[in-house]
Amino acid sequence: MLKRGLERGEVLRALGEVFRAHGYEGASLTLITEATGLGKGSLYHLFPGGKEQMAAEVLAEIDGWFERHIFAPLRTADDPARAIAAMIAGVDQYFHSGDRVCLVGMVALGSARDSFAEAVDGYFARWQTALASLLRRSGLTNSQAQRRAEDALLTIQGALVLARARGDAKIFRRALSDLTARLLAPPA
Amino acid sequence: MLKRGLERGEVLRALGEVFRAHGYEGASLTLITEATGLGKGSLYHLFPGGKEQMAAEVLAEIDGWFERHIFAPLRTADDPARAIAAMIAGVDQYFHSGDRVCLVGMVALGSARDSFAEAVDGYFARWQTALASLLRRSGLTNSQAQRRAEDALLTIQGALVLARARGDAKIFRRALSDLTARLLAPPA
DNA sequence: GGAAGATTGTACCGATCGGTACAGAGAGTC
C-alpha cells in the first residue's frame, strides 16, 4: 500500500501533469519527486522501468480515459447528434477548455516519439475509427466518415497548439464549436 | 568570417533541424556541435547568449522566411484565389509535405514557451492578420475573415501533429487540400 | 513480540548538461 493512501492512479495523474508541463525530456526526476511527493526510492519501487515506464503508464492511463469516456460511447451510440455533442463536451472537459495541453500530441512532436510510437498511433487510430463508425451510421460513406473523423482529430490538436501559442483558450472553444457544426453537416 | 565559408544562415538552418528533431531542451550542445560541425568555441563566439540565443535566432529566421514568402504576399495580393494557392504551396514546401514539424508550434507546447512567448505569439498573430486582410478583400466581413484565418492556422498545426503522430504525411496533404477549398468558399 | 515483506529516504554512481577560460591557429594589414 502507498503512503498516505496515495493510489497509483493519483501518482499517474501527477506524473501526467509534470510531463505535460515539461515534456518527456524536460521532466526531470527532481521535478517528478516534487510533483508526486515521492522520493526516488518509492518512484523506482513503483516503476522499476524508470522514466520510460512512467511515461508509458501515463499514456496508457490517458488512453484508458478516452477509451471509456470518448471512444466506447462513440461506438455504441445510436443518436449521432447527441454522441457528437457528448464527444465534444468530453474533449472540452478533458483539455480544460484549452488550458491543458495534449500529452499524446506533445510526445508525437518530440524526440521521445519513437519510444512511444505504437501508443501514440493507437490512440489516434482508435479515436478516428470510433468516430468514423458513428459518422457512417449517420449516413456518410466510409471514406467521407474517415476523412471527417481525421479532420476532427486534427482540428482538436491544432486548436490546442494555437491556443497555447497565442495564450488564448477561447481559440480552443471556438474551434470545438465550429467542429461540432462541421461534424453534423449533411454529406457533401 | 566562418571556417569553410559556412554562413550564419547555414548554421541557423542546421540549428533549426536539431531543435526540430529534439526540441529545445533535448537539443544538447553535443548534438548541436555534431549537426553544425562547429565546436563549442565557435558556437559561443557566434552566439554569446548560448542556447537561448541560438533558439531565438532560429525562430527569428523562420519568422523571416514566412514574412517574405507567406505573410507579405498575402498582404499585397489582389487575386485571392491565387494568393491562397500560393500560401498553401509555400506551406507545403516549407513543411516538406508533412515530413517536417513546425518548430514554432513545438516551442509553444514545450516548457520553453515562456522564454519565447513573444516570438511565438507574434508569428501566428502576423500570419493570421495577413491572411485575414486578404480574406476581407475577397468579400468576407472582418470577423468572418479573422475566424477563417484562425481556422487555417489551426488546421495546419493540427495536420502536422496528426501526420507526425500517425507517421503518415498524406494526412498533411489532404488537410491542405481541404483547407484550400474552405478558404475559397463563399461567405456563409 | 517477532519474522517477513513492502515501502521509504539518503547517499552515491558515472555520464552528461550548459557554459567558461584560454592558448593558439588563421587571415588581413602594414
Place this chain on the structure above:
DNA sequence: GACTCTCTGTACCGATCGGTACAATCTTCC
C-alpha cells in the same frame, strides 16, 4: 615578418541528469 583581430579546439567547471544500493522504517500476519 610582426602586429592585430577574428575565430576555433580543448580542457575544464559546477550542476544536474537518470539510475542504483542499501539500510532503516513501516505493515501485516502469526
